[in-house]
Amino acid sequence: MAVRLEQIVTLRDGRRVQLRLARGADAESMAAFRAEVAGEGRFFGGADDLKRLATRIRATIPSADSLDALELLALHDDVLVGDLWFGRREEALARHCAEVYMALATTARGVGLGSAMMRAALRWGRIQHIEKVEGAVRAGNDGVRALLRKFGFREEGRRRDHYKTQTGEYEDEILYALWLIRH
Secondary structure: OOOOOOEEOOOOOOOOEEEEEHHHHHHHHHHHHHHHHHHOOOOOOOOEEEHHHHHHHHOOOOOOOOOOOEEEEEEEEEEEEEEEEEOOOOOHHHOOOOEEEEEEEHOOOOOOHHHHHHHHHHHHHHOOOOOOOEEEOOOOHHHHHHHHHHOEEEEEEEEEEEEEEOOOOOEEEEEEEOOOOOO
């Protein structure tokens, strides 16, 4: 059974966004997008050298027929506004688990894009027989925490003072998980 990942979704503000799998040719725009989100200093670490980051991204984009990972992009008027990576863990004892990471442009938050991307990724994960999905979130990222709870993710743990911000303050990382197939 195939899951329809490539689709057009209408956001709550009326914008139409294309969801599609990432391709090697997307690496430069993905690197610039990640650097832009990282530059906010709110959600994940600082930006890397863009050329080096693009090379690393290009090497890790899953093939369209991968059974272990997907990278789903969201584009509005051909501009990248969302990036979701969903991949099965490589360790033999954790192959039943997958990790999920998501980044959204500031203009694409709070309008349903994160939900649309997560819904597609979770459908794909169920088809691939992934049992458990894990994610890690900075404690102050209320938007993503609410999104994860909306989909049934539960807090599994916390890494105290895991992040040190640019201002020298510490912030916890919260570990979330969702069982797709109950054990």
